[in-house]
Amino acid sequence: MDKKKILIVEDEYIIADVLSNILETAGYHICGIADSVKEALQMIDEFKPEFVLLDIYLKEKLTGIDLAHRLTEINIPFIYISANSNQKILEEAKVTNPYGFVIKPFREKDVLIALDIAFYRHEKHMENGLRQSAVMQKKTAEILSSALDWEHKILEMGKTLQPYIPFEFLSVGMKQENEEDFYEIGFSRIGFDEYQLIGCPELMVITRRKQHELARLKTNDVAEVMATWYNENELEALLKKPSLKKLFADTYSLKSHLSFPIPLSNKKTCYFNFYSRRPDAYQADHLVLCNRLQRLLAGFMEGMMDTANSPLVSKLSNYTVKQQVSSLDQPSPFSGIIGSSHLLLTVFDHVIQVAKSSSSVLILGESGTGKEKIAERIHSLSLRKDKPFVRINCAALPVSLIDSELFGHEKGAFTGAHEKKIGRFEQAHTGTIFLDEIGELPLESQAKLLRVLQEKEIERIGGRTTIKTDVRIIAATNRNLDKEVAEGRFRLDLFYRINVFPILMPPLRERKEDIADLAEHFLSIYARKTGKTVRGISPEVLENMKRYNWPGNIRELENLIERNVLLTRDDMITNMVLPTQLEQSTSSAPPESSVITMSEGERAHILAALKKCNGKIWGEGGAASLLNLPPTTLNSKMKKLGIRKNFAS
Numbered sequence: 001m002d003k004k005k006i007l008i009v010e011d012e013y014i015i016a017d018v019l020s021n022i023l024e025t026a027g028y029h030i031c032g033i034a035d036s037v038k039e040a041l042q043m044i045d046e047f048k049p050e051f052v053l054l055d056i057y058l059k060e061k062l063t064g065i066d067l068a069h070r071l072t073e074i075n076i077p078f079i080y081i082s083a084n085s086n087q088k089i090l091e092e093a094k095v096t097n098p099y100g101f102v103i104k105p106f107r108e109k110d111v112l113i114a115l116d117i118a119f120y121r122h123e124k125h126m127e128n129g130l131r132q133s134a135v136m137q138k139k140t141a142e143i144l145s146s147a148l149d150w151e152h153k154i155l156e157m158g159k160t161l162q163p164y165i166p167f168e169f170l171s172v173g174m175k176q177e178n179e180e181d182f183y184e185i186g187f188s189r190i191g192f193d194e195y196q197l198i199g200c201p202e203l204m205v206i207t208r209r210k211q212h213e214l215a216r217l218k219t220n221d222v223a224e225v226m227a228t229w230y231n232e233n234e235l236e237a238l239l240k241k242p243s244l245k246k247l248f249a250d251t252y253s254l255k256s257h258l259s260f261p262i263p264l265s266n267k268k269t270c271y272f273n274f275y276s277r278r279p280d281a282y283q284a285d286h287l288v289l290c291n292r293l294q295r296l297l298a299g300f301m302e303g304m305m306d307t308a309n310s311p312l313v314s315k316l317s318n319y320t321v322k323q324q325v326s327s328l329d330q331p332s333p334f335s336g337i338i339g340s341s342h343l344l345l346t347v348f349d350h351v352i353q354v355a356k357s358s359s360s361v362l363i364l365g366e367s368g369t370g371k372e373k374i375a376e377r378i379h380s381l382s383l384r385k386d387k388p389f390v391r392i393n394c395a396a397l398p399v400s401l402i403d404s405e406l407f408g409h410e411k412g413a414f415t416g417a418h419e420k421k422i423g424r425f426e427q428a429h430t431g432t433i434f435l436d437e438i439g440e441l442p443l444e445s446q447a448k449l450l451r452v453l454q455e456k457e458i459e460r461i462g463g464r465t466t467i468k469t470d471v472r473i474i475a476a477t478n479r480n481l482d483k484e485v486a487e488g489r490f491r492l493d494l495f496y497r498i499n500v501f502p503i504l505m506p507p508l509r510e511r512k513e514d515i516a517d518l519a520e521h522f523l524s525i526y527a528r529k530t531g532k533t534v535r536g537i538s539p540e541v542l543e544n545m546k547r548y549n550w551p552g553n554i555r556e557l558e559n560l561i562e563r564n565v566l567l568t569r570d571d572m573i574t575n576m577v578l579p580t581q582l583e584q585s586t587s588s589a590p591p592e593s594s595v596i597t598m599s600e601g602e603r604a605h606i607l608a609a610l611k612k613c614n615g616k617i618w619g620e621g622g623a624a625s626l627l628n629l630p631p632t633t634l635n636s637k638m639k640k641l642g643i644r645k646n647f648a649s
């Protein structure tokens with residue numbers, strides 16, 4: 001087997017030497033040791049290392065963080081090895097997306113594990129990258145040969161790019177040589193697969209500007225010569241003076257921007273300008289992608305110029321764009337998952353990006369934000385969709401049963417093991433396992449899980465043989481795993497293994513624009529279930545709902561709508577008591593006229609028990625024993641009723 005080539009960038013000779021010895025002994029080839037960024041760049045040119053170990057402070061002025069940006073551009077993975085634990089530096093280092101971070105002084109084991117994980121993650125990353133290129137090429141050919149009109153062809157191209165370069169607004173045009181050349185077409189994203197075409201006529205209406213004013217504004221746009229990204233502050237600085245970019249940013253509340261100019265073979269330049277409402281949507285990774293896509297997109301745009309009536313080669317005055325909203329006839333892959341906020345659309349893009357690979361996915365987010373729903377969707381969009389999807393809630397299992405539940409046991413393996421048991425991993429063979437609340441997994445089981453992920457085989461408890469398994473892992477947690485790792489409750493190596501592709505579920509309070517759609521969705525479900533005719537929710541109640549903070553997120557909203565559908569005597573919900581208000585009213589005697597539903601009664605009862613036990617659930621003096629319930633049942637009831645573990649609702 002070829003030895004992997006590693007470059008060490010470290011200015012302390014002794015440390016560099018120790019590292020070099022450790023790595024050579026472990027079977028790596030050290031192709032060089034550089035003590036400054038300048039020397040490192042020369043060695044990279046000469047030796048083409050596959051991996052770089054990087055100290056932060058080096059000889060001369062440039063730091064390891066400066067070099068890291070360059071490494072990302074040329075797609076060489078790296079980890080930092082540094083004594084610096086200053087928060088500001090760590091933050092700056094984190095932005096460069098390293099594959100790991102080892103703090104000095106280090107143990108031999110730390111370095112080797114960090115490298116092993118880094119190679120594994122890079123491989124997954126490359127695998128995704130290669131898949132992306134193949135998908136893009138196929139899609140480009142399909143779009144060019146399709147019967148769509150040119151606007152929709154460009155839109156289709158934008159949609160193909162969306163999972164990799166996210167945007168809420170995309171404008172595509174040609175570099176302008178004079179005002180007459182004005183051509184620009186915009187697409188504003190309004191749903192997962194819905195975009196509004198914004199041509200010049202629409203822009204004139206929306207912004208109340210005349211065509212020549214728009215053309216003049218466009219001459220003020222900075223015309224980048226290479227792909228460049230601007231995050232919030234940089235974009236503000238760029239858009240100080242009036243320009244077309246500024247007009248887009250102001251009109252659509254856009255906060256970051258990636259400009260991607262594409263030189264064509266006829267010496268002209270066209271560009272794809274991406275904008276996002278997130279302040280930091282673009283990073284160095286996107287530049288790498290732009291480099292890779294440049295030829296493909298140039299070919300696409302040249303193909304577009306050959307299309308009959310292409311406005312790319314005629315003047316704007318020759319065409320008008322029909323106002324239209326594009327939506328495909330096929331059902332959305334996210335039907336049933338309600339919302340069109342840009343934060344949720346970003347989640348959808350990530351799902352599309354990762355679903356078809358077999359990479360592990362880590363879904364992070366507060367309780368009730370829809371993590372399980374997303375996990376199911378990743379499975380149903382994957383190539384494993386017809387194979388088992390096995391869910392296991394790590395928090396709901398007593399510690400003593402976790403291993404047998406996950407890996408199974410042989411008959412007689414321990415007292416009470418009367419029968420052989422097939423574990424969840426075996427059940428999930430060729431499919432997906434969803435490890436919900438992975439943050440609750442005890443350290444001992446974490447070690448076993450890590451071994452399963454590394455070796456891809458399991459051993460039943462009491463068994464003598466190993467069993468090969470092919471299982472895709474999706475894990476979820478509402479805990480802050482960074483913090484769990486820092487405090488020693490979660491293994492760093494397991495964290496890196498499962499954190500190959502993180503997806504962050506936004507809390508409902510950060511996407512309040514979705515509240516009305518969600519409320520309507522649950523309203524129609526519960527109206528149907530209860531056989532009641534409830535048509536809607538009054539605008540005042542909706543306003544109130546938007547002001548509320550939703551600590552229990554969508555689950556809480558669902559429960560609340562269920563309760564109100566049951567309680568309402570009208571065909572409209574015109575009065576809704578939000579949980580904070582409800583808590584106050586249930587702690588005193590309920591008003592005589594009000595009806596308390598079963599779940600409200602149950603909720604108040606559980607809250608009272610929790611209060612009495614100071615929030616303790618398990619063991620002696622815990623709420624579970626007071627209520628005479630198994631703790632796992634109490635836990636799931638609390639979840640269903642939107643009661644958090646610290647028993648604040």
Ligand SMILES: Nc1ncnc2c1ncn2[C@@H]1O[C@H](COP(=O)(O)OP(=O)(O)OP(=O)(O)O)[C@@H](O)[C@H]1O
Nearest residue numbers: 336337338366367368369370371372373478554555
């Ligand atoms: N976008 C959505 N559209 C419709 N229903 C949703 C949406 N998101 C979540 N739900 C519903 O909200 C409830 C909670 O969702 P889910 O169980 O997926 O959350 P979770 O993040 O896994 O919660 P926990 O961490 O507590 O397990 C479920 O009934 C789910 O169907």
